Amino acid sequence: MDTPPKSAHTHEMTWWERMYVPEVFKGLATTLKHIPQKKKTLQYPEERPERLRPEPERYRGMHRLTKDPDGRVKCVACFMCATACPAECINIVAQPTPDEWTDREKMPAVFEINELRCIFCGYCVEACPEDAIRMDTNITVPVFGRREDFIFDRDRLLSHEPRMDLNGEYMSRR
């Protein structure tokens, strides 16, 4: 019976290598050699790469709903954003506006975005005829939390301000 060919990577261990202990110390020496070197890892998202400081103008962060000069939600519940969303992560329920709102007929009773499903394509922003939804908050998706924490409702989306940092502070306060 023919002996199988040896792999090109087969390495016969020497007696010294078969002792293992010297090899363990060689491994430890490699570890110790790297300890004083500059770290290449970052505690993202608390730490951000230098190339993202400051974040590019067109950086897509978490969504926000905008308000008109009277402080009312700009959204007119037209469903254009939800229709354009390829991830189907926008849920809107419309309701009639109060009688004194003479400039529009509908507003969102429910406006939810499931940020776990969102692919940050920005189509919702592009589709909105009222400039009522934007992704200029600078906030990234939380990396942990309960599933329901990732579903942002209308009030939370309205509370977001443009260009906030990761802790929810406004960039201008830096």
Ligand code: SF4
């Ligand atoms: S960014 Fe894209 S995936 Fe996310 S809500 Fe908007 S349209 Fe949907």
Ligand code: SF4
């Ligand atoms: S955010 Fe814009 S596109 Fe979406 S429902 Fe409101 S007005 Fe329409």
